[in-house]
Amino acid sequence: MRFNILLSITFFATFAAGLVIPTNGPLEFRDLEVREGVVDDLSDGMVFKREPRSSGAKKARIAAAASEKVAAKAARKKSFEHAAKAQKGTTNLPNRHSTFHVAAAPGTELEKPAHSYTGKEVRKAIFDSHMEAHRIKGITKNQRKKSPLKSFNNRPHEVPKPHGGARPLKHMNVVHGSAHHPPGREFPLPNKHDAAKPSPARVIIQQTKGGHYTFRGVVSHDQSRTPGPGYNDHFQVKPRRH
Known part of the structure; x- marks a missing residue:
């Protein structure tokens, strides 16, 4: 999971670095606004997956099996x-x-x-x-x-x-x-x-x-x-x- 987060952050930083451009006129400002919108969309779309956790039912089954074995x-x-x-x-x-x-x-x-x-x-x-x-x-x-x-x-x-x-x-x-x-x-x-x-x-x-x-x-x-x-x-x- 940590690897996925680091990879996403690296990608985000690299992409953002490419957006630093001169602002000499209206066209440049317009281009910058478009790129900022793309970055916002990318950041909103990033989903960090969690490692699966054992469900309560599975834990109960494991505990029951262990109890039966002891009995x-x-x-x-x-x-x-x-x-x-x-x-x-x-x-x-x-x-x-x-x-x-x-x-x-x-x-x-x-x-x-x-x-x-x-x-x-x-x-x-x-x-x-x-x-x-x-x-x-x-x-x-x-x-x-x-x-x-x-x-x-x-x-x-x-x-x-x-x-x-x-x-x-x-x-x-x-x-x-x-x-x-x-x-x-x-x-x-x-x-x-x-x-x-x-x-x-x-x-x-x-x-x-x-x-x-x-x-x-x-x-x-x-x-x-x-x-x-x-x-x-x-x-x-x-x-x-x-």
Whole structure:
């Protein structure tokens, strides 16, 4: 802006300097009056532009975005603290070095590959489920439907496997309306082959009568099954010790 002002002043001074002429007669006076009029018109037409200023609405948007960022960070911190406390009180956690293996679908290994998880990864999924449980407390019912955290009722298999149990987890009892045997929590393990697709495996935890949680096991869909009866059945994935 200063450069524009200086340039305008320089131009004005240069132009005015050229108007100094001898005044020896009426013609010269007439010419001088014309030139003075031109100078007046030029000075009236000079507009000095200001640098654009931030509008009040823009400042308000910036302030609101900063406030939301701070609030989101505080909410994540609170969820993390809640999860850490809940994880500390969770019993029956798997050995960190154990392995949970989900078999691939025969003949369709590329579409439904095998999945393997360590006990450490299972523990992390349990921790993430505690974080998610705290996060969804402050959202609407419709938003909760999009959460990966689901209720697990340990329902009987629609199509049981030969020599298998009637339910996914035989040591887990669910009694609706009971404070001692409430429905469990189901949270997915990550899909290591394609993060955009859900994994067939989930961790299951259940609240105890003392208010804490206990790990009930890992369950998975049978990837060899095709859509139809029993397609959504869950089966326990037992850990392998090394």
